[in-house]
Amino acid sequence: MNPNWELTNCCRHEQVRFLATIGIFTVVILAFWRTFLLTPFKLITVFLHEASHAIACKLTCGEVEGIQVHADEGGMTQTRGGVYWLILPAGYLGSSFWGMALILASTNLLTSRIAAGCLILSLLIVLFIAQNWTLRGLCIGFIVFLAVVWVLQETTKVRILHYIILFIGVMNSLFSIYDTYDDLISRRVHSSDAEKFAELCPCCTGVGWGVIWGMISLLFLSASIYLGLVILS
Secondary structure: OOOOOOOOOOOOHHHHHHHHHHHHHHHHHHHOOOOHHHHHHHHHHHHHHHHHHHHHHHHOOOEEEEEEEOOOOOEEEEEEOOOHHHHHHHHHHHHHHHHHHHHHHOOOHHHHHHHHHHHHHHHHHHHOOEOOHHHHHHHHHHHHHHHHHHHHHHHOOOOOHHHHHHHHHHHHHHHHHHHHHHHHHHOOOOOOHHHHHHHHOOOOOHHHHHHHHHHHHHHHHHHHHHHHHHHHO
């Protein structure tokens, strides 16, 4: 079956539900952004941000000495070696990539199961190298949470696994955009990844690199919605 790249006869029931759910999740996330209700999902997003730094470090032959996620929604990845100018942008852009991957995975039950399994596996791995109890607690909490949702999916009529995966995906996509704005425009954090990257590549300021990364994040989000509609067609 050839992909419907032109989205002919869009939008059918599943496509409308996909768009509506993303819209609802976006409104909910923005409405409750500064409340404690979203804190666990923000922390899992910070975890994926830091994990992206770690993956970039390993892919460029560096060593990951530790990963931390803090209760104030900050994080740190300690690395040695690797290609620094690839490791730095990997946090923001990695969050956007994982957001897109999870949004696309949510369009199918099988891929939702695979995404949940990959998240559980990655959390298990990080549990043993975590350097603070916030990250350890986050790993244990989300492993239990995803396992319970998965069991409910398979044994009851409470079938929400793909919605959870979609919510985490939307959260990652929005968080990468918001984090860029918060670090570089709202508060101007001089220790942010973009400011450090500007020291390596001074052809653009930290704010400039942040805007570029934010635009790339928007492209990832737009691409995930478009490809999701293609898949569902």
